[in-house]
Amino acid sequence: MSTPDTPLPPYRIEVSAKAEYVAAQSRPEDEHYVFAYHVTIRNAGSQPAQLLSRHWVITDGNGKVQEVHGQGVIGEQPLLAPGESFGYTSGCVMETPVGTMHGSYQMVAGDGHRFDAAIAPFMLAMPHVLH
Incomplete structure (x- = not known):
């Protein structure tokens, strides 16, 4: 958190x-597990x-890794002013009922500076699979 002095x-x-x-x-009988994720x-x-x-780096319960690279998100390249937010929902398919996702967004600031925004790992899990 910043203060007025910071x-x-x-x-x-x-x-x-x-x-x-x-x-x-x-x-599940075909090892086809679909997850939606809200960002x-x-x-x-x-x-x-x-x-x-x-x-994106998607890792299933067997350690199989899928990497996804692409322009924008859901067909958009949102421009966010300071303090603004953008939300979207997308999805992925895995062969196991449990896995993880993490990754990064490649960004460009108003002054032309390019940087990555990290996406911390989060869990994908079918209900009642994990305790």
């Missing part, structure tokens, strides 16, 4: 993510920042 850092993006199991689209991206810096691309 200026905001110029480049600071906060990312929160939460996943949920999508039973209606999953077929909120908040510009906590003093510079406007635009999300250019994404890099």
